[in-house]
Amino acid sequence: MSKIEWTEATWNPVTGCTKISPGCKYCYAESMSRRLQAMGAPGYDNGFALSLLPERLDQPKKRCKPTMYFVNSMSDLFLDAVPFAFIDQVISVIKDTPWHTYQILTKRSERMLEYFTTRSVPSNAWLGVSVEDCTYGKPRIKDLQTINAQTRFLSIEPLLEDLGTLSLQGIHWVIVGGESGTKARPMEESWAINIKDQCATANVNFFFKQWGTWGQDGIKRAKKNNGRLLQGKTWDQIPAIAIAS
Numbered sequence: 001m002s003k004i005e006w007t008e009a010t011w012n013p014v015t016g017c018t019k020i021s022p023g024c025k026y027c028y029a030e031s032m033s034r035r036l037q038a039m040g041a042p043g044y045d046n047g048f049a050l051s052l053l054p055e056r057l058d059q060p061k062k063r064c065k066p067t068m069y070f071v072n073s074m075s076d077l078f079l080d081a082v083p084f085a086f087i088d089q090v091i092s093v094i095k096d097t098p099w100h101t102y103q104i105l106t107k108r109s110e111r112m113l114e115y116f117t118t119r120s121v122p123s124n125a126w127l128g129v130s131v132e133d134c135t136y137g138k139p140r141i142k143d144l145q146t147i148n149a150q151t152r153f154l155s156i157e158p159l160l161e162d163l164g165t166l167s168l169q170g171i172h173w174v175i176v177g178g179e180s181g182t183k184a185r186p187m188e189e190s191w192a193i194n195i196k197d198q199c200a201t202a203n204v205n206f207f208f209k210q211w212g213t214w215g216q217d218g219i220k221r222a223k224k225n226n227g228r229l230l231q232g233k234t235w236d237q238i239p240a241i242a243i244a245s
Helices: 028-039 084-096 109-117 138-146 189-202 240-244
Strands: 009-011 068-071 101-106 125-130 151-156 173-177 205-210
Touching: 101 109, 101 151, 109 125, 109 138, 125 138, 138 151, 173 189, 189 205
Parallel strands: 009 068, 068 101, 101 125, 125 151, 151 173, 173 205
Antiparallel strands: none
């Protein structure tokens, strides 16, 4: 099972990635991939270089309990180097396991839009984009809104600057979090509150994942000591479809 607060388990039929925007600078998956490679873990022979792992495709079919899966926590399904034919296989598994819910998150929103222009999105697949800043992140929202998906979400982590006004039409869920790690960049409280307030106005579910390495008070410490409280509350809202499952 996963330690990520907003999911239950991870499924990685693809591992490895490349950096395309500021949110990638201190990628946790890159560091973890190198540790797993050093340990000889299956699927990480190439470290953080792209690996397609068809032997993992059937993993969700072996689990009968309805589960929320984060797809490719160690990669990006819509990397240019991942063939659409392989993505088809991933989507086929999602369609064949309607008792599960799948969260697909990408920074390659244009390629996700291209893929789903000629294909339908399974009702149990949630599509999301990463939005870390205004220059690289916010344009991805429009691509996501163009796709005919039952559930769309934004992962605003790490939040690197004030995002100003967000377009939340057709968005069902927003996750916000600060960066973790020794080189983490700080997140200001006002940036997170701005997003929370816009979600409340637009009736969008809001999930505050963590402060990360920098606390609400601007002090750097272990992320577990900074906690998950925003304005004195824990924000764990999630779309109703997940609660119903």
